[in-house]
Amino acid sequence: xxxxxxxxxxxxxxxxxxxxxxxxxxVPERKVAILGAAGGIGQPLALLMKLNPLVSSxxxxxxxxxxxxxxxxxxxxxxxxxxxxxxxxxxxxxxEGADLVIIPAGVPRKPGMTxxxxxxxxxxxxxxxCSAIAKYxxxxxxxxxxxxxxxxxxxxxxxxxxxxxxxxxxxFGVTTLDVVRAKTFYAGKANVPVAEVxxxxxxxxxxxxxxxxxxxxxxxxxxxxxxxxALTKRTQDxxxxxxxxxxxxxxxxxxxxxxxxxxxxxxxxxLNGVPDVVECSYVQSTITELPFFASKVRLGKNGVEEVxxxxxxxxxxxxxxxxxxxxxxxxxxxxxxxxxx
Ligand SMILES: NC(=O)C1=CN([C@@H]2O[C@H](COP(=O)(O)OP(=O)(O)OC[C@H]3O[C@@H](n4cnc5c(N)ncnc54)[C@H](O)[C@@H]3O)[C@@H](O)[C@H]2O)C=CC1
Ligand SMILES: O=C([O-])CC(=O)C(=O)O
Numbered sequence: 001x002x003x004x005x006x007x008x009x010x011x012x013x014x015x016x017x018x019x020x021x022x023x024x025x026x027v028p029e030r031k032v033a034i035l036g037a038a039g040g041i042g043q044p045l046a047l048l049m050k051l052n053p054l055v056s057s058x059x060x061x062x063x064x065x066x067x068x069x070x071x072x073x074x075x076x077x078x079x080x081x082x083x084x085x086x087x088x089x090x091x092x093x094x095x096e097g098a099d100l101v102i103i104p105a106g107v108p109r110k111p112g113m114t115x116x117x118x119x120x121x122x123x124x125x126x127x128x129x130c131s132a133i134a135k136y137x138x139x140x141x142x143x144x145x146x147x148x149x150x151x152x153x154x155x156x157x158x159x160x161x162x163x164x165x166x167x168x169x170x171x172f173g174v175t176t177l178d179v180v181r182a183k184t185f186y187a188g189k190a191n192v193p194v195a196e197v198x199x200x201x202x203x204x205x206x207x208x209x210x211x212x213x214x215x216x217x218x219x220x221x222x223x224x225x226x227x228x229x230a231l232t233k234r235t236q237d238x239x240x241x242x243x244x245x246x247x248x249x250x251x252x253x254x255x256x257x258x259x260x261x262x263x264x265x266x267x268x269x270x271l272n273g274v275p276d277v278v279e280c281s282y283v284q285s286t287i288t289e290l291p292f293f294a295s296k297v298r299l300g301k302n303g304v305e306e307v308x309x310x311x312x313x314x315x316x317x318x319x320x321x322x323x324x325x326x327x328x329x330x331x332x333x334x335x336x337x338x339x340x341x
Pocket of ligand 1: 064107109118122149253
């Protein structure tokens with residue numbers, strides 16, 4: 001049994017309201033909840049969200065160790081009030097009033113495992129957390145990080161449908177790390193400043209289902225077919241590269257926290273009405289025959305405003321697109337089946 005644990009970074013609600021009003025001007029109040037906040041991703045993600053001026057309330061939930069993380073992050077002199085919650089009984093408080101829920105809860109890979117090998121443990125964790133979201137903050141945007149994303153997003157959708165509150169515009173699989181990697185690897189080969197690089201990544205978030213579209217990369221560089229093939233493979237295997245380098249001590253956490261913070265920031269900007277916020281994400285989609293697919297998405301006040309077309313693909317990318325469909329389809333079906341059994 002977990003004891004109720006709650007750590008507040010301020011002594012009184014009145015003081016914190018005054019501080020927020022003073023520091024934030026007319027920026028809307030936004031509560032962001034991180035579920036799995038004491039983990040390898042959760043902690044640096046909590047730090048990065050504490051640095052985000054769009055956040056007024058940061059709610060950190062985990063089954064263990066959240067009081068320490070909340071006390072630590074809460075001392076940082078930025079806008080948001082930080083509260084740490086631990087244990088099932090406190091999930092309601094962690095979620096109530098949330099505008100955005102980020103989920104990095106669950107086990108990471110070890111060398112030799114695929115993301116799908118995490119399904120047996122993580123599917124149940126995601127199912128329980130999404131049932132709570134359906135009850136306590138049904139209008140929140142949900143950013144799903146827990147793997148296997150190709151299945152956990154369909155699980156979340158099914159749980160939300162059963163609860164009668166599913167809004168496909170509000171559910172996102174976070175694939176930003178694939179984009180971050182594609183940009184980094186491409187900039188290295190194209191010898192262009194990485195800050196100027198853009199590369200869409202489509203499909204899903206596991207192995208060959210990750211398909212970077214280097215033919216649409218900007219700035220364009222005249223890279224050979226062999227180099228593009230190698231860049232594609234490195235992007236697809238980026239997660240495994242980190243898992244192997246960490247040699248049993250987990251998977252990507254720091255780069256994922258960065259990517260998760262970027263995507264959350266884009267979601268908050270969309271909610272706040274900033275125009276033309278476009279990021280790649282794994283969402284409910286009709287742009288292929290698959291019900292969930294990652295592509296460029298325009299974010300708005302209600303979440304997904306528009307799922308953008310794939311645009312022109314090279315022959316190599318067209319082949320990659322066809323090749324990824326069977327695996328992605330079966331991962332989606334596995335998630336749907338699990339949620340409905
Ligand atoms: N979408 C993506 O691009 C990426 C996804 N991931 C995935 O993110 C997940 C988390 O990875 P790490 O942070 O490295 O793992 P971790 O093991 O360091 O942290 C996971 C945290 O989740 C917590 N947790 C477990 N059950 C929970 C529950 N029911 N409610 C709340 N919290 C719970 C644990 O106590 C732990 O603190 C993994 O599934 C991993 O595969 C990792 C990297 C990239
Ligand atoms: O590879 C893993 O298991 C974690 C992950 O999703 C990534 O780093 O892209």
